[in-house]
Amino acid sequence: MKIRLDQLTMKFDETTAVNNLSTTINDGELVSLLGPSGCGKSTTLMLLSGLYKPTSGQIYFGNQDVTKWDAEKRGIGMVFQNYALYPHLSVLKNIMFPLKMQKVPKKEAMERAKEMADLVQIGHLLDRKPGQLSGGQQQRVAIARALVKKPNVLLLDEPLSNLDARLRLEMREEIRRIQQEVGITAVFVTHDQEEALSISDRVMLMKDGIIQQDSMPQWMYKHPENEFVASFLGNPPINLLTIVKKANGYQIGNSDQLLNVPAFTLPKEDNLDVIHIGVRPEDFFVTTNGNQTFTGKIIHIETIGRDTLIRMEIGDTTIRALVDPQHDLQVGDTCRLGVSDTNIHYFNVESGQRLHPVERSMENARETNMEEHA
Amino acid sequence: MGKEALSKGMIYLLLSLGAILMLLPFVWMISTSLKASNEVMAMPPIWIPSEWQWENYSRAAEVAPFGKYFINSVIVTILSTIGELLTTILAAYAFSRIHFYGKGIVFAVLLGTMMVPGEVLLIPNFVTISNLGWIDSYEALIVPWVASIFSIFLLRQYFFSVPKELSYAAKVDGCSDFKFLWYVMVPLAKPALITIGLLKVIGSWNAFLWPLIVTNSQEMRTLPVGLSAFTTEAGVKYELLMAASSMVILPMLILFFIMQKYIISGVARTGIKG
Numbered sequence: 097m098k099i100r101l102d103q104l105t106m107k108f109d110e111t112t113a114v115n116n117l118s119t120t121i122n123d124g125e126l127v128s129l130l131g132p133s134g135c136g137k138s139t140t141l142m143l144l145s146g147l148y149k150p151t152s153g154q155i156y157f158g159n160q161d162v163t164k165w166d167a168e169k170r171g172i173g174m175v176f177q178n179y180a181l182y183p184h185l186s187v188l189k190n191i192m193f194p195l196k197m198q199k200v201p202k203k204e205a206m207e208r209a210k211e212m213a214d215l216v217q218i219g220h221l222l223d224r225k226p227g228q229l230s231g232g233q234q235q236r237v238a239i240a241r242a243l244v245k246k247p248n249v250l251l252l253d254e255p256l257s258n259l260d261a262r263l264r265l266e267m268r269e270e271i272r273r274i275q276q277e278v279g280i281t282a283v284f285v286t287h288d289q290e291e292a293l294s295i296s297d298r299v300m301l302m303k304d305g306i307i308q309q310d311s312m313p314q315w316m317y318k319h320p321e322n323e324f325v326a327s328f329l330g331n332p333p334i335n336l337l338t339i340v341k342k343a344n345g346y347q348i349g350n351s352d353q354l355l356n357v358p359a360f361t362l363p364k365e366d367n368l369d370v371i372h373i374g375v376r377p378e379d380f381f382v383t384t385n386g387n388q389t390f391t392g393k394i395i396h397i398e399t400i401g402r403d404t405l406i407r408m409e410i411g412d413t414t415i416r417a418l419v420d421p422q423h424d425l426q427v428g429d430t431c432r433l434g435v436s437d438t439n440i441h442y443f444n445v446e447s448g449q450r451l452h453p454v455e456r457s458m459e460n461a462r463e464t465n466m467e468e469h470a
Numbered sequence: 471m472g473k474e475a476l477s478k479g480m481i482y483l484l485l486s487l488g489a490i491l492m493l494l495p496f497v498w499m500i501s502t503s504l505k506a507s508n509e510v511m512a513m514p515p516i517w518i519p520s521e522w523q524w525e526n527y528s529r530a531a532e533v534a535p536f537g538k539y540f541i542n543s544v545i546v547t548i549l550s551t552i553g554e555l556l557t558t559i560l561a562a563y564a565f566s567r568i569h570f571y572g573k574g575i576v577f578a579v580l581l582g583t584m585m586v587p588g589e590v591l592l593i594p595n596f597v598t599i600s601n602l603g604w605i606d607s608y609e610a611l612i613v614p615w616v617a618s619i620f621s622i623f624l625l626r627q628y629f630f631s632v633p634k635e636l637s638y639a640a641k642v643d644g645c646s647d648f649k650f651l652w653y654v655m656v657p658l659a660k661p662a663l664i665t666i667g668l669l670k671v672i673g674s675w676n677a678f679l680w681p682l683i684v685t686n687s688q689e690m691r692t693l694p695v696g697l698s699a700f701t702t703e704a705g706v707k708y709e710l711l712m713a714a715s716s717m718v719i720l721p722m723l724i725l726f727f728i729m730q731k732y733i734i735s736g737v738a739r740t741g742i743k744g
């Protein structure tokens with residue numbers, strides 16, 4: 097089912113938990129709501145479920161305005177962070193519960209519950225009580241219970257945060273598999289960027305109740321709309337540097353280096369004296385043939401897994417870079433790092449909004465396109 | 471290790487002494503119920519009757535219509551227990567889960583009434599009952615006892631411990647408030663409800679003062695009140711009184727043995743002593 101949120105706002109006494117949120121979630125899509133704790137993800141989910149009613153704005157399921165409908169009527173399945181299984185009921189009875197409320201005949205309910213239990217691979221645990229299950233198993237029961245009544249939408253609120261790291265990885269793939277097998281529209285809340293980027297068709301990144309960016313995961317990672325998005329995604333985090341306009345180009349921090357990006361110009365209106373640039377640690381490469389963008393002194397080296405993480409100082413600016421361990425680098429060495437200019441992100445210092453340099457903007461792309469077509 | 475065993479031994483010794491002390495009156499009751507009347511008051515006390523007078527029991531049963539008393543006691547106990555459980559469940563749910571205007575104040579007032587000793591309420595309640603024309607009826611024996619603030623308070627605390635997500639999950643699964651209460655909260659609160667029910671059954675079965683005041687006729691008497699039949703102008707027939715008392719206590723004893731586990735955990739939960 098297609099879902100449309102139209103200028104949805106939810107105010108508690110003083111806090112505005114969700115602020116003027118509009119978006120459309122397509123049928124069969126898995127959308128992640130991502131953001132730091134307290135940014136309004138759960139509240140958005142509660143609004144979708146009907147457990148909360150918005151202060152203003154509309155919610156449409158298909159073409160139907162369901163804003164005023166109660167949770168019982170909306171035909172949704174929901175999985176909670178602590179699973180919220182009924183402790184006094186067996187696994188089978190837990191899964192059958194929504195059907196019992198719909199007055200589905202017992203025999204049919206039992207069959208459907210068992211079918212669903214098989215889908216989430218807990219068919220052998222039907223007689224257990226929730227207290228006798230591991231976290232991952234409880235999770236599966238919760239998903240089965242949410243799906244058994246064939247809901248229009250599946251809502252999941254941080255369903256993986258109570259699991260240990262390995263299980264988390266396994267379960268997120270499971271959730272994706274089940275969601276695609278059933279073909280259900282799903283909204284997945286998480287504060288874990290890796291989780292969001294890995295399983296969703298689309299990510300909505302929120303902060304203070306406002307959507308910061310709403311796009312495909314890879315696009316969001318490669319083209320952050322503002323500094324917050326840039327710094328929220330990625331681990332180790334993106335390097336954010338200040339560059340200052342001088343007569344002959346932009347200078348990096350208080351160093352004597354100019355930013356060595358050939359043919360770098362900003363549109364007139366963005367031609368500011370001070371701007372921020374962002375470069376992801378993995379977008380650097382070590383170079384010796386003069387095409388470096390940054391030159392500095394290595395102050396720290398550590399090996400994490402298959403990568404080497406170096407910290408390099410340029411004036412009062414420190415940057416982190418993930419580099420190929422083949423290079424024989426030592427603390428104290430002078431190091432030259434290059435970056436492909438498409439991997440440099442420019443931000444307005446005040447608003448944090450992304451700036452679009454002319455050379456790489458649409459004009460440029462269009463020209464190349466036209467040449468190819470000609 | 472020896473020290474530990476010693477202190478453990480001391481504890482058990484003390485507990486055993488306490489248990490014997492508690493059991494003495496009970497044993498005395500049974501023993502008296504089997505004595506001949508001349509042995510009842512004998513000095514020094516006789517613990518084991520020289521001849522066991524089993525017929526005391528059948529004689530006691532003939533003194534008054536105990537069959538009728540028994541039926542009355544059963545009816546009053548069952549109905550007031552069911553009544554109290556129902557009102558407690560509904561009120562506790564309302565006070566723990568439903569938002570309504572003045573909830574805090576209403577609850578504070580209810581709790582306040584717990585500070586009024588029951589004896590003070592005896593007369594106003596009697597007046598109310600007689601104005602209603604209920605004197606000497608089941609209504610008088612039952613209706614004033616179908617709500618207990620203490621039980622509501624106890625169950626409300628229990629309901630609070632049920633996570634909010636569970637009611638959200640139930641809503642999403644299609645439950646109304648009432649269905650959630652019935653299918654989820656009540657089964658979850660079973661231990662608390664059993665505690666409340668047991669305390670009520672025991673209290674109701676043993677109730678003496680109120681039934682004495684609001685009943686006049688033999689027809690409406692309950693067992694504890696009926697025991698007064700053994701007090702005559704000629705004195706108290708202790709051996710018969712004890713025989714009847716033993717029979718009155720028997721159902722509670724059986725209940726206690728069946729429900730021992732719940733009673734003990736219930737007492738631990740409510741902090742009630744003795």
Ligand SMILES: Nc1ncnc2c1ncn2[C@@H]1O[C@H](COP(=O)(O)OP(=O)(O)O)[C@@H](O)[C@H]1O
Nearest residue numbers: 108109111113132133134135136137138139140
């Ligand atoms: N029931 C509530 N009453 C008052 N404030 C709330 C309530 N629920 C959430 N909030 C506030 O709304 C904001 C967003 O909360 P929430 O949606 O739970 O964030 P998230 O799930 O992203 O961590 C927070 O500031 C929180 O304190």
Ligand SMILES: [Mg+2]
Nearest residue numbers: 137138139254
């Ligand atoms: Mg949350």
